[in-house]
Amino acid sequence: MANIPVEHGLLLAGALFTIGVTGLIIRRNIFFILLSIEIMLNAAGLAFIVAGYHHGQPDGQVMFLFILTVAAAEVAVGLAIVLQLFQRFRTLDVDAASLLRG
Numbered sequence: 382m383a384n385i386p387v388e389h390g391l392l393l394a395g396a397l398f399t400i401g402v403t404g405l406i407i408r409r410n411i412f413f414i415l416l417s418i419e420i421m422l423n424a425a426g427l428a429f430i431v432a433g434y435h436h437g438q439p440d441g442q443v444m445f446l447f448i449l450t451v452a453a454a455e456v457a458v459g460l461a462i463v464l465q466l467f468q469r470f471r472t473l474d475v476d477a478a479s480l481l482r483g
Contacts, residue, residue, distance in 0.1 A: 390431030397424035411466065411473050415459045422452045 397420055404417030426445040433441020463473065470477040 387431055387435045390434075391428060394424045394428040394431065397421075397427065409474050409476065411459075411463050411475050411478070414475060415456070415463070418455060418459075419452060422448055422455070 401417045401419075401421035401424060404420065405414055408414055408417065426448040429441040429444040429448070431441070433439060433444075462478070466478055467473060
């Protein structure tokens with residue numbers, strides 16, 4: 382079994398989180414925004430797993446299960462909003478979502 386340094390795992394998690402934030406800020410398509418949020422959640426989960434492995438505790442894996450649960454809920458709600466947005470405005474541009482006020 383390879384022993385990967387903690388710094389490398391946290392550096393990878395930081396890089397993934399940065400990619401997610403960049404996609405969240407730059408993209409206007411709601412699918413890419415949801416994908417960027419998923420990347421950020423996975424980066425946080427990776428950081429928890431690396432830290433848990435470093436300390437020899439299973440807490441990081443337990444937190445990752447909670448993160449997966451939140452990600453699944455985010456996908457369900459996000460796709461429902463995407464379907465509503467596309468059905469009403471025939472576009473996936475996130476600026477059109479400001480017109481969805483009820």
